[in-house]
Amino acid sequence: MPDTDLIVTAAPVYEPLAALHGGERFPSGARLLLFHAGHTEPLVPGFAATADANVSFDGKRVLFSGKQAATDPWQIWELTLGDRSVRRLIADTSGAIRPFYLPAGRLVFAQRTPQGFRLMAAGKDTSWAVAPMDPNLGSTLTPLSYAAANAVPADVLVDGRILFEAGYPLGAGTTPELYLVYQDGSGVESVRCDHGTARWGGRQLASGDVVFTHGATLARFTSKFAHEVELNAPRGDFAGAIAETTSGDWLVSARSSAASRYALKLWKPGAAAMQTVLAVNAENILEPVVVAPRPRPNHHPSGLHPWNYGNLLALDSRQSRLGDLPKPPASVRLETLDPQGRIVVNGTAPVEADGSFFVQVPGDRPIRFSLLNGAGSVVRKEAGWFWIRSGEQRICVGCHTGPERGSENRVPAVLLRTTTPADLTGAQGAATSKAGGQ
Numbered sequence: 092m093p094d095t096d097l098i099v100t101a102a103p104v105y106e107p108l109a110a111l112h113g114g115e116r117f118p119s120g121a122r123l124l125l126f127h128a129g130h131t132e133p134l135v136p137g138f139a140a141t142a143d144a145n146v147s148f149d150g151k152r153v154l155f156s157g158k159q160a161a162t163d164p165w166q167i168w169e170l171t172l173g174d175r176s177v178r179r180l181i182a183d184t185s186g187a188i189r190p191f192y193l194p195a196g197r198l199v200f201a202q203r204t205p206q207g208f209r210l211m212a213a214g215k216d217t218s219w220a221v222a223p224m225d226p227n228l229g230s231t232l233t234p235l236s237y238a239a240a241n242a243v244p245a246d247v248l249v250d251g252r253i254l255f256e257a258g259y260p261l262g263a264g265t266t267p268e269l270y271l272v273y274q275d276g277s278g279v280e281s282v283r284c285d286h287g288t289a290r291w292g293g294r295q296l297a298s299g300d301v302v303f304t305h306g307a308t309l310a311r312f313t314s315k316f317a318h319e320v321e322l323n324a325p326r327g328d329f330a331g332a333i334a335e336t337t338s339g340d341w342l343v344s345a346r347s348s349a350a351s352r353y354a355l356k357l358w359k360p361g362a363a364a365m366q367t368v369l370a371v372n373a374e375n376i377l378e379p380v381v382v383a384p385r386p387r388p389n390h391h392p393s394g395l396h397p398w399n400y401g402n403l404l405a406l407d408s409r410q411s412r413l414g415d416l417p418k419p420p421a422s423v424r425l426e427t428l429d430p431q432g433r434i435v436v437n438g439t440a441p442v443e444a445d446g447s448f449f450v451q452v453p454g455d456r457p458i459r460f461s462l463l464n465g466a467g468s469v470v471r472k473e474a475g476w477f478w479i480r481s482g483e484q485r486i487c488v489g490c491h492t493g494p495e496r497g498s499e500n501r502v503p504a505v506l507l508r509t510t511t512p513a514d515l516t517g518a519q520g521a522a523t524s525k526a527g528g529q
Contacts, residue, residue, distance in 0.1 A: 093336050096382040097126040098134060098144040099355060105375040107330055110243045111258055111267055113207045117142060123155060126369060145191045150384040154190040167200055181213060191247045193274055194390035199253055201243040210235035210242045210255060235276035237478035238262035238457045239428060245293045251389035256291050260475025262457055267291040275393035277480045284412045285318040292331010304331040325365050334379040342379040353377055400516050401454045401479030406498040407446035408462055410489030419446045420462035420470055425515040428457045440513035447503035451512040454481025
């Protein structure tokens with residue numbers, strides 16, 4: 092049995108990937124249960140639906156998604172464990188789900204919009220202070236995702252980055268994938284570049300590894316490998332979002348087949364079998380959370396500048412996980428999406444003989460690059476979209492190269508030619524950026 096109290100979500104019906112299509116994960120409702128000494132009780136009695144528990148770093152409070160009445164949208168609430176008092180933090184009429192605590196009195200969640208779920212942060216950045224939640228969080232909302240894709244947080248890593256789920260290719264695909272972004276929405280990237288198999292439900296272990304599911308299997312990301320590592324877990328169908336006990340055992344939601352319900356299982360990694368901890372008739376037991384203090388993630392004060400554009404330096408665009416180009420492209424073309432979702436070409440910029448280029452791009456909008464040869468034909472193109480925050484300055488190695496690759500230790504040729512980025516913001520952005528003193 093687990094050596095501490097747990098909070099789980101119980102739901103008659105569970106659609107684990109529904110949010111990535113803008114749908115409802117719990118179409119028949121859900122409720123949070125407190126599991127203590129082998130017994131369960133409702134954590135928030137009186138609510139029509141509750142889910143998505145996240146325990147505070149000191150182990151004294153719980154964020155959750157909830158509906159007071161069945162006709163209400165999902166909203167973000169906080170419960171104090173000591174006296175079971177509850178207060179609403181985010182009252183969003185369109186719906187808000189999957190909240191996680193951030194350091195310095197902030198939180199991240201997914202907000203439903205007409206375009207799908209969007210990552211949102213709430214709370215004023217109080218730098219390194221350990222502050223309580225601001226009761227006016229709803230007035231401090233900051234979007235963190237800017238691609239035309241459903242994005243739902245999965246965890247907050249100890250290094251401070253937000254682990255989130257979205258389709259791959261980002262903004263253009265439907266295969267579930269895991270991504271990372273900083274707490275101000277900058278630095279968005281894939282966790283790993285070995286895409287293909289659907290993966291979701293990522294949670295970080297005390298070791299720093301991230302464990303996730305493909306559905307029928309479990310796998311992990313570990314820092315020494317640039318690809319996922321398969322786990323030799325017992326056969327089953329896994330819901331993802333595991334929890335790690337203080338003894339190092341894992342709590343997983345698993346079922347024997349699609350016709351059965353998920354039960355809470357205890358598994359010692361490497362063991363041949365799992366032990367059932369909690370099964371409830373006609374309900375799925377999901378999203379286990381340990382009720383205990385835990386390490387506070389790093390807090391990164393934002394380094395964004397007060398601009399409406401971002402600067403991007405590519406060190407060697409010849410490099411790619413798809414195979415390096417035999418010769419450098421002649422130019423790079425930037426595409427964006429307008430508010431109606433139509434592709435707009437913002438212009439081209441030269442690529443140097445060493446593959447480097449330096450460009451200024453519109454901030455807080457979906458963007459993607461295509462590499463062109465001397466005849467203007469595409470030699471390589473990004474399949475999906477990403478974004479640069481307004482005021483962000485970013486350096487990448489190549490085109491979807493992966494963290495395992497690095498350019499030679501030399502000054503990129505483009506910076507030997509000029510330290511002014513080629514303006515690919517478009518006419519309106521260019522006029523604004525010049526006024527900003529670039």
